[in-house]
Amino acid sequence: GKVVIKMRDEEMDRQPLKAIKPAVDMMVTVKTYFHPNKVYIITGGLGGMGREMIPWMQNLGARKFIVTSRTSIKNNYIKFLVNRFRNDKHYASEWLVSTADCITTEGTQQLLKEAQKLGPIGGVFHLAVNLSDGFVANHTIDTFGVTIDVKAKILVNLDQLSRQLTYNLDYFVAFTSIGTGKGSASLTNYGYGNSMCERICEARRRDGLHGLAVQLGPIAGVGMVEYLEHRDEIYRVTALKQVNVHSYCELLDTLLAINTPVVTGFGYQDTQIATHGTRQSRMIEDLWHQLGIDPDDTPSNVTIGDIGVESLFAVEIQHEFERQWRVQASLYHVRTINIGMLKEFGHGDYLPLKNHLEAMISLSHALSNQVFIIASDECIKLNNITTGRPIYIMPTLTTNFSTFADWAQKHDRPVIGLNWTRDLNKLSSLTEVNEHFEQLLRRLEPNGAFDVVGHFDSGPLCVSLARAEWATVNAVIVDAFDELKLGDDNDQARLSPDVVIKVAVAEFPEAVRATVVRDINNEPDLNRKIGVIVKEMLDIAGKVLPINDIKEIFQIMYARILILSEFTMDKRTKVTMEQKLSLNMTGKLTIVKPLKIVHDADVRAVIDKTLSDYFLPNNKITGPRYS
Numbered sequence: 001g002k003v004v005i006k007m008r009d010e011e012m013d014r015q016p017l018k019a020i021k022p023a024v025d026m027m028v029t030v031k032t033y034f035h036p037n038k039v040y041i042i043t044g045g046l047g048g049m050g051r052e053m054i055p056w057m058q059n060l061g062a063r064k065f066i067v068t069s070r071t072s073i074k075n076n077y078i079k080f081l082v083n084r085f086r087n088d089k090h091y092a093s094e095w096l097v098s099t100a101d102c103i104t105t106e107g108t109q110q111l112l113k114e115a116q117k118l119g120p121i122g123g124v125f126h127l128a129v130n131l132s133d134g135f136v137a138n139h140t141i142d143t144f145g146v147t148i149d150v151k152a153k154i155l156v157n158l159d160q161l162s163r164q165l166t167y168n169l170d171y172f173v174a175f176t177s178i179g180t181g182k183g184s185a186s187l188t189n190y191g192y193g194n195s196m197c198e199r200i201c202e203a204r205r206r207d208g209l210h211g212l213a214v215q216l217g218p219i220a221g222v223g224m225v226e227y228l229e230h231r232d233e234i235y236r237v238t239a240l241k242q243v244n245v246h247s248y249c250e251l252l253d254t255l256l257a258i259n260t261p262v263v264t265g266f267g268y269q270d271t272q273i274a275t276h277g278t279r280q281s282r283m284i285e286d287l288w289h290q291l292g293i294d295p296d297d298t299p300s301n302v303t304i305g306d307i308g309v310e311s312l313f314a315v316e317i318q319h320e321f322e323r324q325w326r327v328q329a330s331l332y333h334v335r336t337i338n339i340g341m342l343k344e345f346g347h348g349d350y351l352p353l354k355n356h357l358e359a360m361i362s363l364s365h366a367l368s369n370q371v372f373i374i375a376s377d378e379c380i381k382l383n384n385i386t387t388g389r390p391i392y393i394m395p396t397l398t399t400n401f402s403t404f405a406d407w408a409q410k411h412d413r414p415v416i417g418l419n420w421t422r423d424l425n426k427l428s429s430l431t432e433v434n435e436h437f438e439q440l441l442r443r444l445e446p447n448g449a450f451d452v453v454g455h456f457d458s459g460p461l462c463v464s465l466a467r468a469e470w471a472t473v474n475a476v477i478v479d480a481f482d483e484l485k486l487g488d489d490n491d492q493a494r495l496s497p498d499v500v501i502k503v504a505v506a507e508f509p510e511a512v513r514a515t516v517v518r519d520i521n522n523e524p525d526l527n528r529k530i531g532v533i534v535k536e537m538l539d540i541a542g543k544v545l546p547i548n549d550i551k552e553i554f555q556i557m558y559a560r561i562l563i564l565s566e567f568t569m570d571k572r573t574k575v576t577m578e579q580k581l582s583l584n585m586t587g588k589l590t591i592v593k594p595l596k597i598v599h600d601a602d603v604r605a606v607i608d609k610t611l612s613d614y615f616l617p618n619n620k621i622t623g624p625r626y627s
Helices: 048-059 076-087 105-116 141-162 178-182 188-206 231-238 245-255 279-291 311-325 331-335 339-346 351-368 402-410 422-426 430-444 456-466 492-505 510-521 526-541 550-574 577-581 600-613
Strands: 039-043 064-068 094-098 121-126 171-177 212-216 262-265 379-381 391-393 415-418 449-455 472-478 588-592
Touching: 039 048, 039 105, 039 141, 048 064, 048 076, 048 245, 064 105, 076 094, 094 105, 105 121, 105 141, 121 141, 141 171, 141 188, 171 178, 171 188, 178 188, 178 212, 188 212, 188 262, 212 245, 245 262, 279 311, 279 339, 311 331, 311 351, 331 351, 331 526, 339 351, 351 526, 402 415, 415 430, 430 449, 430 456, 430 550, 449 456, 456 472, 456 550, 456 588, 510 526, 526 550
Parallel strands: 039 064, 039 121, 064 094, 121 171, 171 212, 212 262, 391 415, 391 449, 449 472, 472 588
Antiparallel strands: 379 415
16 A cells, blocks of 8 residues: 655745743742741740740741750740740740750750751751950950850851751751941951851852851840940941841741842931932931031041941942042042041032042052062162163162152163161161161272262261262262251150151141041050051051061161261261361262242251251352252
8 A cells, every 4th residue: 555645735824833821920929938847946046036036937837946055944034935935825836945065066966866856857047146245456266266166166067967967958047247247346256257157158059058147237125236335336327227126037038038148137227318409418418417426516637437437338438439530449548538528528629538539549559569578688679771870779768669669760770779688777876887888889889980869867878978089979868857857956866756657657648647646646655656557557558568577667767767866966066167178079969858948048048957967068069959
């Protein structure tokens, strides 16, 4: 036989098939449910949050609980609650209070075995905390670690051992704090422990397991903030408000159904938002409200960092400046803004605020180029030029040559910096220091054909080199005696610490300089004063400064100012006018002096004072020239 196949005729008007939807799209609400036959472990379950959360879990189906407590049932009130939970006619539950030490692996294994006697484990809720607050400097290793152990080690053990079960947990929840995300200087160990909990939850999510870390804000009536002495100040500064624990439980109902490992829940205080004026004025009015101050009664030189601006609002201000002026200010820069600048900004005068931020950013860049490390080599090349008459830069007060870096690169002659090494710290007089560098230059340039640039305590050496018979030196002194206002002969030694401070903060913007000087004046000794300066420099530069030797450098600066003072006073008592007139120059000496010219008579007085500072005669002066 035959099999005949006929193809169906082509259908010219055929349309694509339309799928029929099995059901219409519907909006649904996810609801958390706890299985009545599963056991739920709650660490710290007898605390305030645990006592309020357990009835909520019972209402959603949970009937078996094992709670941990370091002290078990410690008073009649807790005993009453446990009995009520066990014997409630509507929500009668199986309860077990465990005192297993979950900080250890053995204690955690004991807890899981106790839970499995009641049934399969449905979830873990980690509420335990042992708060040991305080600044890092005031902590010992033990007091710092006790909070981390209770918060993080327990969760690590529960995570690792629960993974060994033959089934997955429905819920694995760690309650952390909003302070973890926002930061708190006195709760660093608590924040660190909470951060570890959050990383554990993220790792569980990556592994396909449930993991949820909830950063909770202040809870009305319970929680850690409720027991802090300064809680009212926290609420005022952060603009957070206490939220009823039942509201957090309702929030948890939603959070348990989402896939995000770390979430935050908090409430803001009701604030009256300004709806009039410009965008800037509204933002400033909101800032006054958030800070809780009356700008008319607050000194203009107080910074918002002194008052305590909330981080979220500081970020908002930061973004506003970036949007308006393309200014990349850091949060620390924002905190240095004072009340006076903000009032002017709110009234439409933005220049003081903009200039301050630009000065802070410029200072950050300048500091980031500084290297506060004491060199071990005697000299360092500041450019790649190898031919021509060399220029030697004498050691600066900060012992680095970042100030001369751009100038050296533009020069067509070799530029070499002479370093202040640790060996020089053994020298006790400026005469010995000058002899050291003169011998070094003799060794580096035996033909005596070179030029030098000096500053501050190297000025006398420049004078000596300009009149040396073994060399023909053109010397330039960048004079700063009047600029630093060392004082008269009797005051120089006493004012040396103040000069160190003036040099260190000279480039700081005025608002920051005033704050730093105020903090410095509150410190009793030079080491503490230097500590204030170092901290401020790190904050401004964003903690990227190489500061291995910065404190030693400031100590060296102090010693150099002292020996310069001693040298000057000793020289003035010994050098006579005849000796000044007999100073013959074999080279050329140029003194560059920053000053504000008012009258010619003032210029003449400055010249006479400068010549006197360097013990020079005034009968062979050419100039001055102004620029």
